[in-house]
Amino acid sequence: MDKNYDLPIDAALFPEGCTRCSLSKFLVWIAAVMAVFGWGLYAAFRVLSEGLGVTGLDDYFGFGLWITFDLAVIALGAGAFFTGLLRYILNIDPLKNIINLTVIVGFLCYSGAMLVLVLDIGQPLRAWFGYWHANVHSMLTEVIFCITCYCLVLIIEYVPLILEQKQLNRNKLVHAIAHNFHLMMPLFAGIGAFLSTFHQGSLGGMYGVLFARPYIARDGFFIWPWTFFLYVLSAVGSGPVFTVLVCTIMEKMSGKRLVTWEIKSLMGKIAGTMLTVYMVFKLADTWAWANDILPRSGLTFDQLFYGWIYGKWLLWAELFACGVLPAIILITPSLRNNRTLFYTAAILDCIGVTINRYVMTVQALAAPVMPFDSWETYAPNWAEWGASAMIMAYAALILSLSYRYLPVFPQEVKLNK
Amino acid sequence: MALDRRGFLKFIGGATAGILATPVVWKSLDDVSIWSQNWSWIPRNIDGANSYVPTVSKLCPSGVGVRVRLVDGRPVRVLTNNDHPLGGGLSSIAAAEVQLLYSPSRMKRPLKRTADGAYVGITWEEAETMLVEGLKKAKGGDKLAVVSGDETGTINELFTALAAEMGSKSCFLMPGEAQPAAKAWELMGGEGQVGYDIEKSDYVLAIGANVLETWGPVIRNRHAFRVGRPHGEAPAVRFAYAGPVQNNTASTADVWLAIRPGTEAVLALGLANLLIKAGAASPAADFAEFRALAARFTPEQVAAQTGVDAKRLAAVAQELAKAKRPLVIAGSEFGQGGGAAPVLAGLALNSLLGSMNREGGIRALPYARKVVPAAMDRKALLQNDLVAWLGKVASGKAAAPQAVVFYEANPVYALPQADAVKATLAMACDLVLPVPMGLERFDDVDTPYGCGQVVYALAVPALAPLVDARPAGDVVIGIAKKLGADLGVAAFADALKAKAEARGASFTEPSATNAHVSGAVLPVNGIALRPDVLSKAIDVKAPAFPVALAPVAKLNVGTSMTATPPFNTKTVRRWEIQGKELYVMMNGATAAKLGLRKHDRIELSNPAGKFTVRVNVFEGVMNDTVAVPAGHGHTAFDEFSKGKGENVMRLLAAGAEPGTGLSVWTSAGVNIAKA
Amino acid sequence: MSSFKEFKIKWGMAIDLDKCTGCGACMVACQAENNIAPQPDASNKLKSLNWLVVYELTNGKPFPEHEVAYLPRPCMQCGKPSCVSVCPVIATEKNEEGGIVSQIYPRCIGCRYCMASCPYHARYFNWFDPIWPEGMDKTLTPDVSVRPRGVVEKCSFCHHRFMQAKDKARVEGRDPNALNDGDYITSCTEACPNGAIVFGDVNNPAHKVHELVKSKYAFRLLERLGTDPQVYYVSRREWVRRLGDNYLENEKVKG
Amino acid sequence: MEDRQLNSSGCATDGGKCCGGGITPFLVGLVVSLIFGWWVFPDMLYSKKEQPIRFSHKVHMEDAGMECKQCHVLREDGTFAGLPSTASCADCHSDVMGSDPEEARFVNEYVKTGKEVKWLVYQIQPDNVFFSHAAHSLDGCNQCHDFKESELCAQCHPDVANSDSAPTLYENKLTGYSKQTMKMWQCERCHANENHYGVTSSSNACFVCHK
Structure with a gap:
């Protein structure tokens, strides 16, 4: 075949039948991403070499932006396990058109979270103690094991996609491995669903068990701590639409249609349904918290909010504007199929779960428990933003490369004919 | 066999497995994780045998008796x-004295000021020669002045003897509570040192006297x-405190x-x-x-002048009257500059309460020989008034000295109107001589002012400098010798031994304290209440601010001689210093009146x-009063204190107490404006 | 909540808040005893490491009805510590006779989960490597290891003094598990000139603290949250006791 | 993604061939790293150090009839003095007693100058470890065991009682500790032994050994 010099230099690596922008344009984009990455790398270097004092964290706010970031991306990455569950276990076939992306997003969220965790612990060289000297009573131990295992599962799920790269796939062995991996996917989806459900839950449990922190303690009713279930539900209620949003952003940036509206709408419906279930429980939880846990702790609802920064608006925004409202939009077919409303709801949904993770992390620590203690405020500094941005850049990089060279979207060729 | 790519991968696989x-x-x-417990840049523990040296703190103005713990000779606690x-x-x-031995601001050798104002290190021989030369020029006719920051040590005898040999009587102590008290006690006809048997x-x-934080032998x-x-x-003993700020004493x-600042005497008279x-009634001749x-x-008059609540005043009067062994202690709420009036009035109250020369009352303690x-x-040394003398020098009413020796004193920081003091003293010293710190030297504490008993405590070195x-004492003896004067003691240790004997103490045996307590008291006869002096002295005009x-x-x-230890x-409270900024306290009503809120930046x-500070609203402050934490605003010392906050002494101007x-x-008083 | 052991010996404190003037001697004695590095600028109280902190309490009334009290806050050595079960690596536990909650620096990975769990803010993180001015590291005691950056630390009730007291008893032929009142006291207890802190075995009737904690004026911080602290406070002032825990308006305070 | 077109006649059937070269490279890699890991690496990790003076415990114990605790003293407050000082050695070795050149060197270089010998300690523990010799007494252990003093010491220390010269100290280049520095599991041989609980005052709580 004659070489077509109109095609980008690296065209031979593109997925079968797909077109991509020129390599130079791509490299400019990658350079921009790498600039952000470099900033984060510098922040990471400073943190690792000088200590966490470089960050805006302090003894009142031992957890801050990074933990919020981790929890949020892990929740939003839940699209991976939940879609996998539906696709492979419950056999909702149309989801095959977006499953690759959910896997990549999930992988990015989990590996990114683990990278941040390495920075966030004071002694990264001892990180392996978490496995070796595990305390079985600690929710964090559950989280460490499950996140690690699930990250491995996501790698296993991601690998065949890489192996399916056009040039790699010519190799017969690679081809065979990829094929066999695919056959095993339901198994991994099952394992993944189990692990992910578990650790989404233990992340919630991590907070719920803090019985001396009335802002987040959840006890005295049903299974303790019930934040376990709230976290699982909120993750599956937002993860799928997050994947859709990522997909849509990729569509906007590449100028191509990658997934049909039907698939997106289906993802929205799934998320909306789960979000609705979640909101029912979350509202009940909030009510129980305000009327049982707080009075038992000698506190009133008003005492748990402070000024603008930790004001009630956060709660109302989380519950209604970013909870009930998107849930209604996403479960009502007529509203859902209005694209503007759909995307608004998707964004609100993601914001809602992020607010939830933020207040559970930061506001929970800000709320004084000793009566003579004062409300303190926390603002992340450049080092924390930098490291978080590094993860975003890392995600952008992997997504860009995956999109350019891997057959991520089965519908792409058809949709762009 | 050539290794192809696949073979190489297998090799790697095998190596990894291996x-x-x-x-x-x-x-x-x-x-690596063990290394992380053992980083070379983290200091190590050094094991060793424990030993303990009983001594007394010369750093703490209360002269607290302590034990120094040494591990293989290194002091650790x-x-x-x-x-x-x-x-x-x-x-x-x-509690921080051991660590201060290693303060970054510690002088390591004698320093000489050069023409351009910089200090350079010199040897002790050079330094002593310079000192002798300097002192020679100041011989005769009060041309030498000595300022000591040590109120209780025998060291003062050596300095004053040197001055006397040089023909000078200009020997001063840094201001404290002892001087006004000595004046008051003398005016009343009391003998010896006034003691309070708490x-x-x-x-x-x-009244004023911050007895649980800074006044007297605090510990x-x-x-x-x-x-x-x-x-x-x-409580078996009740404590009442009168002062403008709910300070550490008031808190318990x-x-x-x-009361308003400076109205202690009025309150006592009320x-x-x-x-x-x-x-x-009092047995005093001038009781009428x-x-x-x-x-x-x-009560109305007192309330108007002091701002005190009349009902509370009456309640305290009743409690005093009912108490079996009441004791009134009056002084300045920041340990200096209070004048004789509060002490006079306070002692008069004690006389009314029958507390003179009584257990749990006022004691007259003999001075040591x-x-x-x-x-x-x-006694004589306490009569000299450093601030008044400096004022006279500044205004030309007294001759400027040719030489001034400062011992453990920091007058440029610690005297009122610090800026003016700086000008009067021509900025800085020509020669700076390091003395061993309190834990490194022999020294003594003889009955600190306020103590209810004669106490003589020896400071024993826990380590070599x-x-x-x-040691300053030995340097003074040597210098005197070079100047041709014989001070009558061969070494400072001899002076201490003699002083201990004079107090009836013997330190030949090792003891758990190296301290001696004596029950010696002087009779308190014919005490006068001196209403004549009091009536003049309390006529302090309310500040026009x-x-x-x-x-x-x-x-x-x-303290006035050392900065904040590392x-x-x-321990500095959050809203006392933030970064380099000092916070001052006022109550909510005062702040509202001035239109101020917490954290506002204001100029006093x-x-x-x-200077400029920030506002902290603290309800434990008298109305129309601003409480300023003292002890900040150092321009020297180390990173732990230098440049932090402001020195309140810069806002204080000394006046003369009428009558004394x-x-x-x-x-x-101050003006307050938003800055 | 996992269950915690009951101990025969329970080291505890009774801190009389009516006797504390807030002078800070205990804080200094604590730093020197436990090799805590000095800090040139300690004005950010959220980033200054001190195992024992003296809080300022106010009755909230305006001048002249205002009252102030000072509350020294060591680690509460909770009977049911919220920090222990959360630690993922067993760097902290409550397992030794005496009930002192341990914190093992070489095990700690610095995740700070225990700090998040502690409502007393008794746990501190080494944000930077500890630095002593040149030469001052010679004043370190051999009793407590110096903590590197990146680990959490907290008051240990001067645990090394407990060990030393036991060793002394052994050498003198006494039972190390039956220490007399005063054989083992913390550095802050010893330093306080007002005697505001009484330390001893809460379970031992021969120890003074045993009676003190039964006083009707005794209370513990945040008792209703179920942490079961081994540090008791005593105050005859009702408003001070009220600040020991959160109370709804209609709730009465003990004593 | 079964619907993606795949050539299913791939290498699954003839895997051996498509991964040619046999198993040899794998084995070579395996052996190389095993040799490196078990023989070369440990040698690289430790540096060797010798005692500044060759000291014979045997001579002191057998010939002079001394006991461990005569030189390795427990102080009155229960702390352990560990190594004898030059002054305490000089109680006997004020002058050269025997014919050993090392003894002469010790007397000349240390006793006469008053210098302390920088003995190397095999068992030195990290700062974060608290060890009380007072708590590990013969009386305590011999409630059930039947240790001689030197046997008890040898539970943790290298048994030097019968050796004529002190062993070489291997110092871990990374951690700075001696190779013989005990690991926690070694302490736990006794501390985690339930038979000891109630008999001795041993416990496996963290703070019993950490500071």
Whole structure:
């Protein structure tokens, strides 16, 4: 075949039948991403070499932006396990058109979270103690094991996609491995669903068990701590639409249609349904918290909010504007199929779960428990933003490369004919 | 066999499998984590044998008795000495004394000021030669002045003897509570040093005097407080405090009488009036005149002048009258500049309460005999008023000295109107000589002012000096010799031995305290209440400023001779210093009146000086009063204190107390403007 | 909540808040005893490491009705510590006779989960490596290891003094598990000139603290949250006791 | 993604061939790293150090009839003095007693100058470890065991009682500790032994050994 010099230099690596922008344009984009990455790398270097004092964290706010970031991306990455569950276990076939992306997003969220965790612990060289000297009573131990295992599962799920790269796939062995991996996917989806459900839950449990922190303690009713279930539900209620949003952003940036509206709408419906279930429980939880846990702790609802920064608006925004409202939009077919409303709801949904993770992390620590203690405020500094941005850049990089060279979207060729 | 790509991959695979089956990865992981407990840039523990040296803190103005813990000769802790008559706990400054030995600001060798103002290190021989040359020029006719920051040490006898040999009587102590008290006691016809027997009292009223933080032998006072206040039980001894700020003493006192700064004497007279009305009398010859004076201080009058709540005042008067062994202690709320009036009035109250020469009351303690023949004794030394003398020098009423020797004194920082002092003293010293720190030298503490008993405590070196320092006493003796004067003691140690003997102490045997307590008291006869002096002395004009100034003294930030020790930065309260900015306190009503809120930046100014601070609203401050933490605003020392906050002494200007002529600076006021 | 052991010996404190003037001697004695590095600028109280912190309490009334009290806050050595079960690596536990909650620096990975769990803010993180001015590291005691950056630390009730007291008893032929009142006291207890802190075995009737904690004026911080602290406070002032825990308006305070 | 077109006649059937070259490279890699890991690496990890003076415990114990605790003293406050000082050695070795050149060197270089010998300690523990010799007494252990003093010491220390010269100290280049520095599991041989609980005052609580 004659070489077509109109095609980008690296065209031979593109997925079968797909077109991509020129390599130079791509490299400019990658350079921009790498600039952000470099900033984060510098922040990471400073943190690792000088200590966490470089960050805006302090003894009142031992957890801050990074933990919020981790929890949020892990929740939003839940699209991976939940879609996998539906696709492979419950056999909702149309989801095959977006499953690759959910896997990549999930992988990015989990590996990114683990990278941040390495920075966030004071002694990264001892990180392996978490496995070796595990305390079985600690929710964090559950989280460490499950996140690690699930990250491995996501790698296993991601690998065949890489192996399916056009040039790699010519190799017969690679081809065979990829094929066999695919056959095993339901198994991994099952394992993944189990692990992910578990650790989404233990992340919630991590907070719920803090019985001396009335802002987040959840006890005295049903299974303790019930934040376990709230976290699982909120993750599956937002993860799928997050994947859709990522997909849509990729569509906007590449100028191509990658997934049909039907698939997106289906993802929205799934998320909306789960979000609705979640909101029912979350509202009940909030009510129980305000009327049982707080009075038992000698506190009133008003005492748990402070000024603008930790004001009630956060709660109302989380519950209604970013909870009930998107849930209604996403479960009502007529509203859902209005694209503007759909995307608004998707964004609100993601914001809602992020607010939830933020207040559970930061506001929970800000709320004084000793009566003579004062409300303190926390603002992340450049080092924390930098490291978080590094993860975003890392995600952008992997997504860009995956999109350019891997057959991520089965519908792409058809949709762009 | 050529290794192809596939073969290479297999090799790698095999190597990986192999490595995992060896200790390399696992041992490295483990060792790296052990390394992380053992970083070379983190200091190590050094083991050794423990030993303990009982001594007394020369750093803490309370002269707290302590034990120094050494590990293989390295001092590591200052510990409590419960057997010591001045001990029974630690002050926040004495607790940090070991670490101060290694303060970055510590002088390591003698320094000489060069023409361009910089200090360069010189040898002791050069330094002593310079000192002798300098002193030679100042011979005869009060041309030499000596300023000492040590109120209780025998070292003063050597300095004053040297001055006397040089023909000078210009010997001064840094201002404190002892001088006004000595003046007052002398005016009343008392002999010796006035002592307050807190231990045996059942009701202690402190007027101004911050008895649980800075006044007198604080740790001894606080030990008495400890004994008188059984844990969690009803107090056996009641404490009342009168002062403008709810300070550390007020925080635990049963009663806090809020008064305007500088009105302690008025409050005391108001109480005297109430007590006399209730039938109290004094055997003093001038009691009738005193009664007449006191009668002027009706509750209304006192309330108007001091701002005190009349009902609370009456309640305190009643409690005093009812108490079996009441004791009134009056002084300045920041330990200086109070004048004789408050002490006079306070002692008059004690007389009315029958507390003179009584257990749990006022004691007259004998001064120790001089051990250096030419020296000025403590009584004489206490009569000299440094601030007044500096004022005279500045205004040309007294001849400027040719040479001034400062011993453990920091007048440029610690005297009122610090800026003017700086100008008068021509900026800085030509020669700076390091002395061993308190834990490195022999020294003594002889009956600190306020102590209810004669206590003589020896300071014993716990270690040899860490720097090229020489004991001041021996340097003075040597210098005197070079100047051709014989001070009559061969070594400072001899002076200490003689002083101990003079106090009836013998330190030949090793002891758990190196301290001696004596029951010696002088008779208190023919005490006069001196209403004549009092009536003049209390005639202090209210400052013509919208807001009165109340400095707040605390030991944790250091003393007039030392800055904040490294460990003590954490004890500074959050809204006292933030970064480099000082916070001042005022109550909500005052702040509202001035249109201020917490954290507002304001400028405090008066003719003496001005500086910018921030506002902290604290309800434990008298109305129309701003409370300024003292002990900050150092321009020297180390990173732990230098450049932090402002020095309140810059806002204080000394005036003369009518009737006694003593310098007073407790009634200052300031203008406040938003900055 | 996992269950915690009951101990025969329970080291505890009774801190009389009516006797504390807030002078800070205990804080300094604590730093020197436990090799806590000094901090040139300690004005950010959220980043200054001190095992024992003296809080300022106010009755909230305006001048002249205002009252102030000071509350020294060591680690509460909770009977049911919220920090222990959350630690993922067993760097902290409550397992030794005496009930002192341990914190093992070489095990700690610095995740700070225990800090998040502690409502007393008794746990501190080494944000930076500890630094002593040149030469001052010679004043370190051999009793407590110096903590590197990146680990959490907290008050240990001067645990090394407990060990030393036991060793002394052994050498003198006494039973190390039956220490007399005063054989083992913390550095802060010893330093306080006002005797505001009484330390001893809460379970032992021969120890003074045993009676003190039964006083009707005794209370513990945040008792209703179920942490079961071994540090008791005593105050005859009702408003001080009220600040020991959160109370709804209609709730009465003990004593 | 079964619907993606795949050539299913791939290498699954003839895997051996498509991964040619046999198993040899794998084995070579395996052996190389095993050799490296078990023999080369440990040698690289440790540096060797010798005692400044060759000291014979045997001579002191057998010939002079001394006991461990005569030189390795427990102080009155229960702390352990560990190594004898030059002064205490000089109680006997004020002058050269025997014919050993090392003894002469010790007397000349240390006793006469008053210098302390920088003995190497095999068992030195990290700062974060608290060890009380007072708590590990013969009386305590011999409630059940039947240790001689030197046997008890040898539970943790290298048994030097019968050796004529002190062993070489291997110092871990990474951690700075001696190779013989005990690991926690070694302490736990006794501390985690339930038979000891109630008999001795041993416990496996963290703070019993950490500071």
